[in-house]
Amino acid sequence: MIKIENFTFYYSDAEKPALEDINLEIQDGEFVLVTGPSGGGKSSLCRCLNGLIPHFYGGKVAGKVEVQGLNVMKHPTKEMATKVGMIFQDPENQLVATDVEREIAFGLENLAFPRNLIAKRMEESLDTLGISGLRYRQVHELSGGEKQKVVIASVLALHPEILILDEPTSELDPKSAEEVLSIVERLNDELGITVVLIEHRLDRVLQHVDRLIVLDQGRVVADGSIRDILNKSYQEITDTGVGMPPIIKLAHELENRGISVNEAPLTVKEGRIMLKGLFQKTPGQLPQCNKKGDNKPVIEVEKLWHVYPGGPAALKNVSLRVNEGEFVAIMGRNASGKTTLVKHFNNLLKPTRGMVAVDGIDTRKATIAELARKVGFVFQNPNDHLFADTIEEEIAFTLKNLGFENGEIRQRVGEILERFKLQEYRKQYPRSLSGGEKQRAALASVLVIQPKILILDEPTRGIEYRLKRELMTFLNKYTSQGNTVILVTHDVETVAEHADRVILLSEGEIVVDGNKRDILSKALLFSPQINRLVQAFDKYGVPDNILTVDELLQTLK
């Protein structure tokens, strides 16, 4: 059992508490989901459960944390290791050995377990995770999902009674994320391990958990069983900036329109049951979709092949054309060639065969820097962008590279700081900002050139809902000004809501390319939640290409 009483924690040199007056009790065998905006205290809460707070991170502490009868303040992390297993966000930073077997043995070796016991535990954890095929592999050869499974196996080998996972899937693609979550669910269900899962994306996990705790500004905003909380505290939770899964949003909107919904639906199936009575009465109108296909082309790709040295072909005979003002989403499995394709658009990669023309320029005849005036490229992690001493310098750096005049640099930097609400930080060190501000700074440092084409590689991975919405609103505005946005992503819901066109890649080839409505609807599991929901109702005349909550609500009117 976990018992937290009147717990308050300040990181050293912080003025505001990271956690304030927390009172919680978590029973053995519970599956608890902790959510909230970033900076709300989620990570701090889980770090105080195995003693990383206060033993690893110093600071001011008041109150008491008791885990399985041990006072965490008195027992350092290494003593808690057999009680509490901890899994972090990035698997890359949790693996310390060079091969899988040694990785799993690491914790057991630290505890000086005899060799035969290590061997036994090793077999158990490999089998529980279903990764015995990986046992002799080198860690650096594994995919992200495989790495995270190895991490879980190595934690599980210590037989913890409680498992704490701090956003374990935010670095993974949807398929691996799904696999990891179902493993966690099984551990809770079959082995009775208490699970505390921290996630800011609710749609994947809600149906699995018993209890939801929402933290904001270091305090518990809501706490209770899932359905209870979704009925009673919907508004409080969305106010903190947490995004609700589409089905739950739909149920809430229906309530608001006076249509009574007994219980918040957690799965698509429950959602269908909820909607059953409604559609029989009111078949609606097909929503319109906007076409932007007739404009001038800005990117033309002809019979593009790309082969990495010593590897198989990453792109095979890809031809496509992207027009001015389009919002294109490039989707597909990991290693399907998405990133390889977009790297050709600003010349980070040159075609092995075939041709890429950007705004009429053959990329083989241009340098990256020349194309940088036309094509902006935003990468996933803002930490890779930021290096200067102040935000101002950071943004000016891009302009200086491209040889802008000092006067113009000053003017443009001023404008962009204002547009991204960064003026107050202009003299600050970019890397010390919060996650959202960093993302804005990285984006500003690219957009200051006012590129006609903006490419974003997985920008929504691991960021919280509020930031995602902010970013997407901005991108929609950007395309409406005649610019082109190309988004590489796995996030179906975001694409359903904001993009115009979807290109689906598989094994280096374009499988489909067209309007998002045609591609994302009726696509079995690939469809967004709401589309999977309405597919069952097409016999009542409900259009089966509805993608979002708003569209569905329109047809219900």
Add this chain to the structure above:
Amino acid sequence: MISFRYKEKGTAIHKLNPFCKLVWVFSIFVLALIFNNPLYLLLLFLSTLPVIIAARVWREWASLMKFALYLCLVIIIINALVSYHGSSVLWQAPCSVPLMGTPVITLEAIFFGVGMSLRLLTIISAFAILTFTIHPDDIMLAMLKMKLPYKSVLVTSLSTRFIPTLIDDVERISDVQRSRGLELDRGKLMQRIKSRMAIIVPLLSNSLDRTVQVAEAMESRAFGSGEKRTFYKEVKLSKLDVPALIFGFLPLALGTFMRWWGQGDYRYYPALEKISLDGFECSMLALLLFLLCMMVSLAFLKKRIELD
């Protein structure tokens, strides 16, 4: 790109006990230092080749040797330019240069450079066998067996673990900054150093963040919980390894004896000595080579005897 990292290839050489390989390489290393005779050095160098071929790492080895050859070329040129000993003058500068006198290039100086290069190549080739055929963790375990402190060994092994990650980081960050118009190879030296900062700063800061996270993860898995620690895998000597271990040492013993006997010495200056071996010396040298080559045959023998 050919990587200089360990790859499990499962050859007889890979399967050989790390201690045997360590001892054998150590023998080559010492012999390469005590012998001066270029013929001896050449033969030592050649004796590493069967191992490289048997371990199927010749591609990696070749690209390493390409780099080493450049180094040798530099050594030969510099030695020829600064060493004025030797009697066979090939070229003499028309006038004297301040501080250097009148430069001359002699045949002896060039050959001295060649001899030193052979020594260097032999040592690099021998150490290549270690890096290409012993798992880094096994090197770590072997170091522990030699009573090196665990923490320093762990730090070494962690740094090898994170080299691939670091390489990925560099590639990613330089993609980011090049997309922002950064041109790494433009401008004067100072400008170039400055543009490298756009890659180095994020790289170092990211690595710092990484170390904190790695430390957290290690603490959470009971790192440092007691004085004692077990090791799941162990580098153990089986009976089959003993002959290989002995044959690893024998060349060293024989070589030391030969050197003590006065064999294998060579003088480059003032004039190149003529290499002549009497019957006894020839047979001793042949025996030495035989012993060195035994390693490969023993490795194959061991692989055949073992069922795995």
